[in-house]
Amino acid sequence: MYDIKALYEAESAEHAVRLLIEHPEAQIIAGGSDVLVQMREGRRAGKELVSIYGIDALRGVSYEADGAIRIGSLTSFSHITRDPIIQKHINVLGEAVDMVGGPQIRNIGTIGGNTCNGVTSADSASTLHAWDAIVEILGPEGIRRIPIHDFYIKAGTVDLRPGELQTALIIPKAAYEGYYGHYIKYAMRNAMDIATTGCSVNVKLSPDKKIMEDVRIAYGVAGPVPMRAPQAEEAAKGKPAEETYVKAFAQAVLEDIRPRDSWRASKAFRQHIAVVLAERALRKSIELAGGEIHEQTV
Amino acid sequence: MSRQYKLVSCTINGKPVEKMVDVRASLTDMLRDDYRLTSVKKGCEVGECGACNVIINGECFNSCIYLAVWAQGKEILTLEGLAGPNGELSDIQQAFMDEAAVQCGFCSPGFIMSAVEILEEKRELSDEDIRKRMSGHLCRCTGYENIFRAVKKTMLKRLGKEKEAEAVTHCTLKV
Ligand code: FES
Numbered sequence: 255m256y257d258i259k260a261l262y263e264a265e266s267a268e269h270a271v272r273l274l275i276e277h278p279e280a281q282i283i284a285g286g287s288d289v290l291v292q293m294r295e296g297r298r299a300g301k302e303l304v305s306i307y308g309i310d311a312l313r314g315v316s317y318e319a320d321g322a323i324r325i326g327s328l329t330s331f332s333h334i335t336r337d338p339i340i341q342k343h344i345n346v347l348g349e350a351v352d353m354v355g356g357p358q359i360r361n362i363g364t365i366g367g368n369t370c371n372g373v374t375s376a377d378s379a380s381t382l383h384a385w386d387a388i389v390e391i392l393g394p395e396g397i398r399r400i401p402i403h404d405f406y407i408k409a410g411t412v413d414l415r416p417g418e419l420q421t422a423l424i425i426p427k428a429a430y431e432g433y434y435g436h437y438i439k440y441a442m443r444n445a446m447d448i449a450t451t452g453c454s455v456n457v458k459l460s461p462d463k464k465i466m467e468d469v470r471i472a473y474g475v476a477g478p479v480p481m482r483a484p485q486a487e488e489a490a491k492g493k494p495a496e497e498t499y500v501k502a503f504a505q506a507v508l509e510d511i512r513p514r515d516s517w518r519a520s521k522a523f524r525q526h527i528a529v530v531l532a533e534r535a536l537r538k539s540i541e542l543a544g545g546e547i548h549e550q551t552v
Numbered sequence: 553m554s555r556q557y558k559l560v561s562c563t564i565n566g567k568p569v570e571k572m573v574d575v576r577a578s579l580t581d582m583l584r585d586d587y588r589l590t591s592v593k594k595g596c597e598v599g600e601c602g603a604c605n606v607i608i609n610g611e612c613f614n615s616c617i618y619l620a621v622w623a624q625g626k627e628i629l630t631l632e633g634l635a636g637p638n639g640e641l642s643d644i645q646q647a648f649m650d651e652a653a654v655q656c657g658f659c660s661p662g663f664i665m666s667a668v669e670i671l672e673e674k675r676e677l678s679d680e681d682i683r684k685r686m687s688g689h690l691c692r693c694t695g696y697e698n699i700f701r702a703v704k705k706t707m708l709k710r711l712g713k714e715k716e717a718e719a720v721t722h723c724t725l726k727v
């Protein structure tokens with residue numbers, strides 16, 4: 255038995271909003287792989303819960319009218335990985351969430367839960383940041399949409415106000431069309447581990463595949479919240495897809511990231527890993543985009 | 553305070569069932585205590601070890617971190633549901649015995665249910681994929697190789713590849 259004070263099951267997103275208003279102390283439970291574990295550990299013991307797990311309308315991946323990709327917040331990791339829309343346009347997201355926990359966790363874990371915990375080690379976080387995802391939130395005043403960058407406030411805190419729940423993650427068409435990306439998770443073990451550093455990079459090449467028209471990079475666990483590396487992006491944008499620029503891009507991430515010392519890894523080690531991952535992920539992204547990295551001609 | 557209960561109707565091992573369930577119960581609690589399905593083990597109870605793994609609507613879930621009330625309307629399969637009408641063991645259970653993939657047996661039901669999920673896909677997985685799909689389980693006894701072999705052999709046999717199945721012998725460990 256879990257130490258649950260009371261459980262309210264929402265039948266729709268609107269119903270969930272009403273329940274959250276009626277029970278202001280209650281916490282939202284989606285798949286529960288974090289909430290229930292924390293409850294078991296005593297950290298959330300004795301709380302009221304609003305379960306949104308039964309709301310099927312919040313599951314699945316689809317296109318919006320303007321071509322944006324809409325991922326319902328309750329879509330499980332394994333369903334994201336297997337989804338044909340994701341595979342076609344943002345395969346890297348499917349690959350990233352395929353590294354969360356183990357197989358059973360990927361069946362219960364939801365992308366919304368993964369982002370609402372505000373943990374930087376979430377495997378989905380860096381890729382969603384790197385693809386300019388928009389977070390859709392439903393609350394008493396209706397729907398609002400904000401960039402995922404603004405959704406993460408600080409470690410463990412996201413921008414969800416009283417009565418609000420996250421209903422979808424949206425990748426605008428302009429944010430995915432023509433982009434190819436790669437995610438690398440660095441952790442001690444392959445299964446059932448959280449990332450020491452996760453790095454997601456994507457690139458849009460010019461039609462002749464020679465110029466990096468746009469490069470985006472985001473890290474989980476490089477700072478208190480998942481973050482982009484704007485200076486590195488600037489350093490690469492518009493540059494030829496060549497060895498020198500790939501390396502310069504990777505070095506530039508050190509101007510952006512603020513890793514910390516922890517028992518998992520030291521700051522110096524994380525910085526080193528961040529540079530190596532940035533370079534590898536960009537190389538792979540360029541390759542996926544159909545480009546070739548040329549050695550600079552001297 | 554007064555306890556909160558909910559009527560949960562679902563299908564367990566092919567049989568439609570219905571019971572009042574305490575909303576605080578995990579699916580492990582419900583399956584073990586209300587339905588006496590004790591193949592569902594309580595290992596870590598925090599979703600780490602896979603001992604409580606069952607199949608819900610065709611997908612594997614750790615029932616310890618799944619609320620019993622979520623079972624409403626679902627089809628649940630536990631190890632007990634694998635045996636034939638007269639209690640005959642299924643091929644995957646037999647393979648676990650033949651390959652000595654069972655020692656204390658505490659992890660076995662969970663592993664076997666993950667194997668069933670793979671086998672139901674009726675396709676040949678690479679060694680790497682089998683390992684990945686079985687990676688949500690901990691075994692303190694066998695060292696995993698025997699379990700891997702039992703799954704691979706059964707997969708090949710079901711696909712009619714008897715010869716290949718026999719050829720699966722010892723360590724395929726990659727370093
Ligand atoms: S008992 Fe459920 S995963 Fe360990």
Ligand code: FES
Nearest residue numbers: 655656691692693
């Ligand atoms: S056989 Fe003992 S834990 Fe696996």
